[in-house]
Amino acid sequence: MSSRKVGIVGSGLIGRAWAMLFAAAGYRVQLYDILESQLSTALQELDKDLHSLEEKGSLRGQLRAAEQFALIEVTTKLEELTREALYIQECVPEVLQLKRSLYTQLDELLGEDTVVGSSTSTFMPSLYSEGLKRRQQMLVAHPLNPPYFIPLVEIVPAPWTSPQAVERTHSLMLSVGQRPVTLRREIQGFATNRIQYAILNEVWRLVASGILSVADVDRVLSQGLGLRYALLGSLETAHLNAPGGVADYFQRFGGEISAVSATYGATPDTQGDKVTLEDIARQCEELVPLEALEARRATRDEFLTKLAKLKKQF
Ligand code: NAD
Numbered sequence: 030m031s032s033r034k035v036g037i038v039g040s041g042l043i044g045r046a047w048a049m050l051f052a053a054a055g056y057r058v059q060l061y062d063i064l065e066s067q068l069s070t071a072l073q074e075l076d077k078d079l080h081s082l083e084e085k086g087s088l089r090g091q092l093r094a095a096e097q098f099a100l101i102e103v104t105t106k107l108e109e110l111t112r113e114a115l116y117i118q119e120c121v122p123e124v125l126q127l128k129r130s131l132y133t134q135l136d137e138l139l140g141e142d143t144v145v146g147s148s149t150s151t152f153m154p155s156l157y158s159e160g161l162k163r164r165q166q167m168l169v170a171h172p173l174n175p176p177y178f179i180p181l182v183e184i185v186p187a188p189w190t191s192p193q194a195v196e197r198t199h200s201l202m203l204s205v206g207q208r209p210v211t212l213r214r215e216i217q218g219f220a221t222n223r224i225q226y227a228i229l230n231e232v233w234r235l236v237a238s239g240i241l242s243v244a245d246v247d248r249v250l251s252q253g254l255g256l257r258y259a260l261l262g263s264l265e266t267a268h269l270n271a272p273g274g275v276a277d278y279f280q281r282f283g284g285e286i287s288a289v290s291a292t293y294g295a296t297p298d299t300q301g302d303k304v305t306l307e308d309i310a311r312q313c314e315e316l317v318p319l320e321a322l323e324a325r326r327a328t329r330d331e332f333l334t335k336l337a338k339l340k341k342q343f
Pocket residue numbers: 038039040041042043044061062063064067119120121122123127131148149150151171172173174
């Protein structure tokens with residue numbers, strides 16, 4: 030793998046973020062999209078975003094914004110993208126048929142050393158790579174939005190993904206400053222969404238049963254648990270919360286955890302329960318009106334930058 034070229038398929042929100050991450054680490058980046066107009070917009074946005082990060086002192090890597098931007102080029106030809114690419118990050122919309130047809134095209138063009146990671150949040154890699162000749166080079170590399178500020182990447186192999194493809198992706202992610210975790214086998218929801226959905230289900234139940242308002246249930250995380258979890262995982266949190274560590278924690282509190290867990294009830298029907306959904310939407314929109322979402326996202330990203338810097342000292 031002597032090439033320093035990384036290809037990105039899809040130049041939307043996530044594709045652009047990956048382009049910035051790879052360019053920050055000095056990789057040559059080629060962005061591919063089916064829409065030429067989307068590629069010109071992507072280049073304009075990347076130029077603007079890189080310079081704005083530089084002005085704020087939040088640009089990643091050792092290179093200046095202009096040098097990073099110079100590493101990014103675009104193409105509308107898939108065969109050009111795959112040529113000499115050491116890695117390809119796929120970022121097309123979350124539509125299984127679209128992904129399948131793209132991977133079928135890629136299958137004909139990939140060199141034997143190129144690994145393809147999908148940004149998909151929901152599709153297990155076996156769903157789009159089954160039956161392809163290069164399927165051992167395909168896996169999921171799932172980022173969290175915004176990837177520039179949140180370092181986690183979930184690497185998820187299909188049953189046929191080669192250990193070398195997993196290892197290379199892991200090393201590549203470390204080389205761009207991300208913090209990968211590798212699942213030993215694919216599972217629906219990967220790890221992040223399984224945990225996230227467990228939280229969402231309980232938050233929904235607490236609001237639906239009238240025990241807490243939306244603002245208060247969110248405060249439980251933003252002013253409570255989330256502060257710890259910004260630094261430590263839930264198991265290390267438990268480890269620190271009992272005199273004898275985690276074994277002592279579960280010895281002391283395991284009975285209570287089981288008793289409370291037995292009262293959770295059925296998984297909420299978040300699509301069918303329109304009454305709760307309307308109530309949650311109304312309360313959320315009182316807190317952040319729809320027209321203020323963009324500004325709120327920008328504030329979130331600004332503070333995530335500061336938090337990321339602080340976390341490096343922890
Ligand atoms: P997006 O809609 O912003 O961008 C998709 C891009 O793909 C567009 O530029 C579109 O023109 C292009 N495209 C469509 N069909 C194509 C094709 N056949 N070949 C090449 N390009 C094509 O989408 P996004 O939010 O960037 O999401 C991309 C992927 O990242 C999805 O799989 C999504 O699940 C995943 N993801 C998204 C988020 C998020 O918060 N948005 C977070 C993590 C992962």
